Amino acid sequence: MIQLENVTKYYPSKLGNQYILQNVNFAIPAGHNIGILGANGAGKSTLFRLLAGSEYPNKGRITTDLNISWPVALATGIHPEMSGRENARFIGRVNGVMDLDEFERKVQSFAALAVKFDLPVKGYSSGMRSRLAFACCISIDFDIYLIDEATSVGDPKFKRKARSALIQRSEEANVIMVSHDLDEIRQFCDSAIILNDGSLTFYNDLEQAIERYNNL
Structure with a gap:
């Protein structure tokens, strides 16, 4: 489970703080493949970055006992001065991979x-960077695994x-997953979270969530 505790996230603007989330308490259940749905500008990508730890709440905290990836295909942690092989071994070491030689071979092949x-x-x-990160x-x-338009990486093959x-x-x-492609959401996900007006609602039934999303 991923727990949001009194999470507030806003961005300053000339018109004052623009709130994405305000004092939100919400539990994202484990054991589900979840799509994040919401209208344009609702804050889906912001929520995703908060879950990834690439952004932090202005107030509150997000906790979990699960091992969560960085966003798949995002070249986070890739060092430009190091080779692909050196990056692979470094990333494996940081993430507690036990057999670095086998990990290196998998990355090189993929x-x-x-x-x-x-x-x-x-x-x-x-x-190429995205392929290495993926x-x-x-x-x-x-x-x-956090997936943000990850299947757009690389050539068709x-x-x-x-x-x-x-x-x-x-x-x-x-x-x-965050994706604008509902067919992709259907392929990977069995449930969804709808972000609307700063509130989060979990739907165990994906089609019910998509129907609700289409009516926003």
């Missing part, structure tokens, strides 16, 4: 960067491979 796996990441294209993330056994890997992970662990 990222399919050929000889560039041993070259500095600063020379990679944005797509490969590192998907090769670690997390309890929950890699997209198919990424989608297949995510489907497999969603059967073994859980996912929390």
